[in-house]
Amino acid sequence: MIxxxxxxxxxxxxxxxxxxxxxxxxxxxxxxxxxxESARELAEKxxxxxxxxxxxxxxxxxxxxxxxxxxxxxxVLENLxxxxxxxxxxxxxxxPMNVLDGxxxxxxxxxxxxxxxxxxxxxxxxxxxxxEANHPSNLIKLQELAVKLSGSVHQITSDERKTLHLAxxxxxxxxxxxxxxxxxxxQDKKLNFDxxxxxxxxxxxxxxxxxxxxxxxxxAKRNDQSIINAQxxxxxxxxxxxxxxxxxTESIFxxxxxxxxxxx
Amino acid sequence: MIxxxxxxxxxxxxxxxxxxxxxxxxxxxxxxxxxxESARELAEKxxxxxxxxxxxxxxxxxxxxxxxxxxxxxxVLENLxxxxxxxxxxxxxxxPMNVLDGxxxxxxxxxxxxxxxxxxxxxxxxxxxxxEANHPSNLIKLQELAVKLSGSVHQITSDERKTLHLAxxxxxxxxxxxxxxxxxxxQDKKLNFDxxxxxxxxxxxxxxxxxxxxxxxxxAKRNDQSIINAQxxxxxxxxxxxxxxxxxTESIFxxxxxxxxxxx
Numbered sequence: 255m256i257x258x259x260x261x262x263x264x265x266x267x268x269x270x271x272x273x274x275x276x277x278x279x280x281x282x283x284x285x286x287x288x289x290x291e292s293a294r295e296l297a298e299k300x301x302x303x304x305x306x307x308x309x310x311x312x313x314x315x316x317x318x319x320x321x322x323x324x325x326x327x328x329x330v331l332e333n334l335x336x337x338x339x340x341x342x343x344x345x346x347x348x349x350p351m352n353v354l355d356g357x358x359x360x361x362x363x364x365x366x367x368x369x370x371x372x373x374x375x376x377x378x379x380x381x382x383x384x385x386e387a388n389h390p391s392n393l394i395k396l397q398e399l400a401v402k403l404s405g406s407v408h409q410i411t412s413d414e415r416k417t418l419h420l421a422x423x424x425x426x427x428x429x430x431x432x433x434x435x436x437x438x439x440x441q442d443k444k445l446n447f448d449x450x451x452x453x454x455x456x457x458x459x460x461x462x463x464x465x466x467x468x469x470x471x472x473x474a475k476r477n478d479q480s481i482i483n484a485q486x487x488x489x490x491x492x493x494x495x496x497x498x499x500x501x502x503t504e505s506i507f508x509x510x511x512x513x514x515x516x517x518x
Numbered sequence: 519m520i521x522x523x524x525x526x527x528x529x530x531x532x533x534x535x536x537x538x539x540x541x542x543x544x545x546x547x548x549x550x551x552x553x554x555e556s557a558r559e560l561a562e563k564x565x566x567x568x569x570x571x572x573x574x575x576x577x578x579x580x581x582x583x584x585x586x587x588x589x590x591x592x593x594v595l596e597n598l599x600x601x602x603x604x605x606x607x608x609x610x611x612x613x614p615m616n617v618l619d620g621x622x623x624x625x626x627x628x629x630x631x632x633x634x635x636x637x638x639x640x641x642x643x644x645x646x647x648x649x650e651a652n653h654p655s656n657l658i659k660l661q662e663l664a665v666k667l668s669g670s671v672h673q674i675t676s677d678e679r680k681t682l683h684l685a686x687x688x689x690x691x692x693x694x695x696x697x698x699x700x701x702x703x704x705q706d707k708k709l710n711f712d713x714x715x716x717x718x719x720x721x722x723x724x725x726x727x728x729x730x731x732x733x734x735x736x737x738a739k740r741n742d743q744s745i746i747n748a749q750x751x752x753x754x755x756x757x758x759x760x761x762x763x764x765x766x767t768e769s770i771f772x773x774x775x776x777x778x779x780x781x782x
Contacts, residue, residue, distance in 0.1 A: 266735065325742060348737075348745050368717055369735060374727055376720060382713045408713070417707045418714075420749050423763075425700035425714050426721045427736035429693045431770045434730040436689035443681045449646045449672070450682075450689050451725055453632055456640060457690045458722035461715055463638055466698045471530065471633060472691035473612075478589060481612050485684050494769050501765060502692045505758050509698060 256316040256341075256399045260284045262308075262330055263321035264292040266370035267345055269299075271321060274378040276300050278402045284312040308333040313340075317399070319364060320344040331357045341392060347419025350412040351386050362387030362396050365415055366404075369426050378403045384410035384418065435495055442491075467509070474506035520580040520605075520663045524548045526572075526594055527585035528556040530634035531609055535585060538642040540564050542666045548576040572597040577604075581663070583628065584608040595621045605656060611683025614676040615650050626651030626660050629679055630668075633690050642667045648674035648682065699759055706755075731773070738770035 259280060261272050264287035272282050282300045287293035290306040297304035303312065311318075313336060320330055324346045334357060336342070342354055343364040354361035365384040368376060383400040385407065387393035393409065400407040410418065433454060437447045460469045473481040482503055489496040523544060525536050528551035536546050546564045551557035554570040561568035567576065575582075577600060584594055588610045598621065600606070606618055607628040618625035629648040632640060647664040649671065651657035657673065664671040674682065697718060701711045724733045737745040746767055753760040 323740065323742075324745060348748060367713060369720055369724070369733075371724070371728060371733065374724060380716050382716065384713075406716075414707060414709060416748075416752065417703060417709060420752055421700040421703040421709075421714055422717055423736055423738075423749065424696045424703065425718050427734065427738055427770065428763075428766045429696050429718070429721055430724075430730055430734050431738075431766055431773070432688045432693045432696070433725060434734065434773060435769075436685040437730055439681060439685040439688065443678060445678060445681060445685075449631060449648075450685055452644050452646060452670075453686055454689050454693070454722050454725055456633055457693055458718050460633065460635070460638060460694075461697060461718055464635060466694055466701055469633075469635065470691065470694050470698065472687055474687075474691055474695075476587065478587075481588060484612065484680075485687065488680065488684055494765075494772070498762075498765055498769060499687075499692075501758075501762055502695055505699075505762060506691065506695045508758070509695070 256395055257281060258283050258315050259317045259319055260286070260312050260315040261319045261321055262286045262311075263319075264289070264296040265321065265323070266372050267366070268319075268321035269296055269372045270370045270376055270378070271319065271345070271366065272296060272300055272302075273375075274403050278378075280399070280402070283315050286311060309335055311336070313337065316341065317395075318342045324349050327353060341395065343396065347422065348416050350416075351388065352412070355388070360389065360392050362392050363412070363415065364396055364400065365410070365418075367418060367422060379405055382406040382408055384408050384415055386410060386412060386415070435498070438492075439489075439495075470506065470510065472506075474503040475510050477507050477511075520659055521545060522547050522579050523581045523583055524550070524576050524579040525583045525585055526550045526575075527583075528553070528560040529585065529587070530636050531630070532583075532585035533560055533636045534634045534640055534642070535583065535609070535630065536560060536564055536566075537639075538667050542642075544663070544666070547579050550575060573599055575600070577601065580605065581659075582606045588613050591617060605659065607660065611686065612680050614680075615652065616676070619652070624653065624656050626656050627676070627679065628660055628664065629674070629682075631682060631686060643669055646670040646672055648672050648679055650674060650676060650679070699762070702756075703753075703759070734770065734774065736770075738767040739774050741771050741775075 260283050261268050264285055282302045284303040285293045285297040286305050293304035327344055338359055340358055341360040342358045343362045345364055351363045363386040367382045381404050383404045385396040385400055387396055436450055440447055524547050525532050528549055546566045548567040549557045549561040550569050557568035602623055604622055605624040606622045607626045609628055615627045627650040631646045645668050647668045649660040649664055651660055704711055
């Protein structure tokens with residue numbers, strides 16, 4: 255059973271995961287970050303040790319969680335000096351489990367499908383945690399740990415996780431960029447972004463009761479060319495927004511036309 | 519003071535507005551819809567009359583609310599047979615107030631900035647209601663009515679409303695299409711859309727505590743070319759998604775590069 259962990263990383267995910275582990279009775283022994291200040295800051299919240307030197311990593315934790323950006327995982331692994339039986343997981347959506355192969359005999363993935371910030375507390379209990387392991391006994395350990403944090407634990411392959419991450423890029427990163435663009439459009443005319451907030455919240459809340467395809471409304475779906483053309487014209491000073499407006503409008507229209515057609 | 523209304527339209531907005539009015543002590547005298555069944559269905563919920571014949575419109579209501587799709591407003595106006603002093607408003611984001619000019623001496627706009635479905639009940643009390651009128655006395659009447667429904671009432675010009683509507687298309691219609699695309703990506707691999715729901719809700723909820731620009735995360739912001747290229751490749755069977763992926767990724771990167779640059 256996993257009773258304590260070392261967390262490698264002190265970013266958004268590392269921070270929120272560490273806090274959730276602590277709240278659920280798992281000891282966080284140590285935080286590693288290349289930046290010693292980041293490591294210290296997080297460690298202090300957890301009453302944990304910290305280091306910025308991988309050779310000084312605590313060597314007897316039940317689990318090592320690599321929660322660094324994808325492109326840094328390989329470098330971390332090459333500089334780990336652990337027993338070859340230690341259980342190591344990474345937390346990345348698009349990195350296959352087998353990058354851990356060769357570095358230890360016990361490994362897996364622990365991927366919480368959520369967007370994290372350092373400062374914003376999240377309720378871990380509803381976050382889907384996608385787990386994968388190289389051996390049934392490791393899977394059981396990760397499963398036992400995951401259910402302490404969340405009521406939504408799923409065994410997911412590396413390929414499935416890649417697909418989830420791609421869908422998450424659409425539903426989170428891209429969606430957030432549309433909030434950014436909406437805010438920019440308002441700012442240019444000195445209108446307050448607060449006016450959009452109830453709409454943004456309701457747009458998201460609707461997915462609880464309606465399929466997104468059924469929830470769609472607006473000029474693109476209706477193919478209301480007079481509004482579409484007027485809005486494209488309004489974006490004349492933002493050619494990049496114009497281009498995105500046109501493509502997304504076209505895509506919405508195609509989708510809904512196809513759907514109507516499928517129903518015939 | 520407006521004590522009763524006639525509503526022209528029986529769609530999503532007409533339905534939710536009528537229910538909110540009734541709940542707040544305003545009588546809905548009559549519902550008009552070209553489709554008599556739609557008119558009847560809504561009228562029954564309100565204990566109101568209904569008609570599908572504009573020449574049979576109740577002629578002594580305090581307010582006439584035109585809540586039909588933008589492209590039908592003109593036709594409705596041309597077929598109204600009301601006293602020239604009756605107060606008439608439309609509810610459209612992108613239609614200027616002055617389309618009502620010449621049809622009555624008292625007119626305005628009553629635009630609730632929210633996404634509506636017939637079946638999904640919304641809490642009107644937080645919805646921004648944007649009002650405009652051709653005369654201060656009409657503005658006061660609309661203001662008095664609006665504050666009965668919502669704590670967020672704003673006097674907004676037709677030009678500002680057009681900007682709000684454009685921003686709303688980005689933050690609602692386009693965002694919802696990204697949910698549709700995310701759902702489609704999962705469906706192709708038989709993964710459950712429910713897995714994305716906590717992420718979608720948190721992405722929206724974040725705007726309460728973080729500026730969208732500060733909330734951005736992901737491969738596009740980090741310019742992580744290895745993930746970006748892998749994800750574009752994963753979309754090879756969906757050229758339309760691929761195109762949108764590329765443009766939005768590029769736009770996110772540009773935005774955040776510019777922001778970093780501005781901070782130098």
